[in-house]
Amino acid sequence: MVDFSNQPTMKGFFAPTRFEADVYDCEVTGKIPTELNGAFVRLGGDWLYPPKFADDSPFSMDGYISMFRFKNGIVDYKGRWVKTPRYKADLAAHKQLFGNYRNPFTDDPSVHGLDRSVQNTTPLAFAGKLFTLKEDSLPYEIDCNTLETIGPYNFHGKYKSLTFTAHPKVDPTTGEMVCYGYEASGLETNDVYLYTINKKGEVTREVRFKVPYISMVHDIGLTQKHVIIPVFGFVTSMERLKEGKVHWGWDSTKPAYVGVIPRDGEAKDIRWFKGPERATVHTLNARTEGNKVILEAPIFDSNPFPFFPPIDGSPWDPQKARAFIRRNTFDLNSKDDGFTEEKLFQMNVSDLGRVDDRYLSLPYRYAFTAYTDRDRPFNEARAGNLRGRVSNCYGRFDLATGTMSSYFAGDTHSLQEVCFVPRDKNAPEGDGYIMGLASNYAEMRSELIIADTQHLEEGDVARVILPFRATSQVHGRWMNEDQLPFA
Amino acid sequence: MLTRRDFVAKLAAAGAAIGALSMAPNAVLPFEAPQRVRGEVVAFREVVSFHMDQPYIDRTGTAVPYRPPQGARSAALVAHLSEEEFRRMQCYA
Numbered sequence: 001m002v003d004f005s006n007q008p009t010m011k012g013f014f015a016p017t018r019f020e021a022d023v024y025d026c027e028v029t030g031k032i033p034t035e036l037n038g039a040f041v042r043l044g045g046d047w048l049y050p051p052k053f054a055d056d057s058p059f060s061m062d063g064y065i066s067m068f069r070f071k072n073g074i075v076d077y078k079g080r081w082v083k084t085p086r087y088k089a090d091l092a093a094h095k096q097l098f099g100n101y102r103n104p105f106t107d108d109p110s111v112h113g114l115d116r117s118v119q120n121t122t123p124l125a126f127a128g129k130l131f132t133l134k135e136d137s138l139p140y141e142i143d144c145n146t147l148e149t150i151g152p153y154n155f156h157g158k159y160k161s162l163t164f165t166a167h168p169k170v171d172p173t174t175g176e177m178v179c180y181g182y183e184a185s186g187l188e189t190n191d192v193y194l195y196t197i198n199k200k201g202e203v204t205r206e207v208r209f210k211v212p213y214i215s216m217v218h219d220i221g222l223t224q225k226h227v228i229i230p231v232f233g234f235v236t237s238m239e240r241l242k243e244g245k246v247h248w249g250w251d252s253t254k255p256a257y258v259g260v261i262p263r264d265g266e267a268k269d270i271r272w273f274k275g276p277e278r279a280t281v282h283t284l285n286a287r288t289e290g291n292k293v294i295l296e297a298p299i300f301d302s303n304p305f306p307f308f309p310p311i312d313g314s315p316w317d318p319q320k321a322r323a324f325i326r327r328n329t330f331d332l333n334s335k336d337d338g339f340t341e342e343k344l345f346q347m348n349v350s351d352l353g354r355v356d357d358r359y360l361s362l363p364y365r366y367a368f369t370a371y372t373d374r375d376r377p378f379n380e381a382r383a384g385n386l387r388g389r390v391s392n393c394y395g396r397f398d399l400a401t402g403t404m405s406s407y408f409a410g411d412t413h414s415l416q417e418v419c420f421v422p423r424d425k426n427a428p429e430g431d432g433y434i435m436g437l438a439s440n441y442a443e444m445r446s447e448l449i450i451a452d453t454q455h456l457e458e459g460d461v462a463r464v465i466l467p468f469r470a471t472s473q474v475h476g477r478w479m480n481e482d483q484l485p486f487a
Numbered sequence: 488m489l490t491r492r493d494f495v496a497k498l499a500a501a502g503a504a505i506g507a508l509s510m511a512p513n514a515v516l517p518f519e520a521p522q523r524v525r526g527e528v529v530a531f532r533e534v535v536s537f538h539m540d541q542p543y544i545d546r547t548g549t550a551v552p553y554r555p556p557q558g559a560r561s562a563a564l565v566a567h568l569s570e571e572e573f574r575r576m577q578c579y580a
Binding site for chain 1: 535536537538539540541542543544545546547548550551552553554555556
């Protein structure tokens, strides 16, 4: 018997949907730009069965991959569960067998030793293959046309880490991917394995090093010369897991460390800088200028996640869970381990920011992310008491001038992560379309927004309307037709 | 002297003020705020609130509860109709 009635956060728009879907020739308002040929692929989660414990993290949701396939102005939608061993075991048992987030001690004994991964974080197109990524396990290969699950992938046995980041970086100048795994040797180990994989999918380099303390290393920065590794606040231990808790807790006494390692360097070359309490969950971009390494990212003052609570028992503080676009500068000539921080915009933003991927690791000008504009209208009668509490705008932030242009989604909508798609391969930086899924709380449906970056204030050029609520997304990526063998 | 009419007027004004407070961003609702009991012990009430575009269970006692729209789907548009009006409208049902 499946019963979600005692799950207080899984109501209304946020109730699990649990179905797979195909919608051919989707309803569209406006006009799909004909130059958009490829797919917007989303990865997130849904609960196949209710969580075993009420305070589990939403990051334990079963992976669900979906795709808006664009072809000659027509859009088809497809959604499928990522069929992991965990999904299959739960389905066979007709119940949730797995316990708290990344804590195998809380599992049903019948699944001891089984891959616990839920594959719910980031879709990746690389070396002609489509993957799902979750930072506690290897990537899973997915058929890009059917979205059916093929299985775990270890790059011909050359990728040795047991885990793979949800945020690998692809260098646009070479096509090679810099990626890593943390807790790489196993649960509660402080090893990071850093890899370079060429555009054919062959591992060309591996460096192994240790972080100052075991923590969530969710994203990195990549420059043409360096890799930047933020380590911050989240802590874990075997004792904690044996007590049955979720993997992470927040320790506000822990300094934020940032490692800088040359891309051609060895473990001995890594240099750790140290700063005050911060959370750099996602990065925007990075670059090396002479002896300075510069990282720009939406950085939180403290713990962004209420479901990974402070270890000292104090209540989670939403006022500190706000991200600001900041610049960290690391001076490789300095004699101490300090670095500088600059707030580039005074407004807080969603930390799910993106740049024009053609400029990754290079000097750049534009960043894109969602934010909350409290001055825009919100229809509380139709959409609930969320005025000022939802991301209702996408912004194009000009880091050269400190200005922003803005797209507003509507008075009953909130916006998920934005994605930038260049108008064509030779278009100037930031010239093209932003794309992202909007939740329409009044109509109880999801709508894919497409807006022209040159005319954001004028609204979207097209919306793809789904006749239902799509599963929640963590990350979404645009994939061109030359990246994957689409039918 | 407080007349019955004055008392009703004050009661209505107080109700409106509490209602307005509940709609304000970051407002602390009197009935969900931390309540001091027996000296220094503070009791918090868990509520479903909203952060980063998702509902979550807040245990701080200071968050604004999430209240989804009531009846924004399905029958809301015809709820005010009488049974007879509804049957006339649905003439093919």
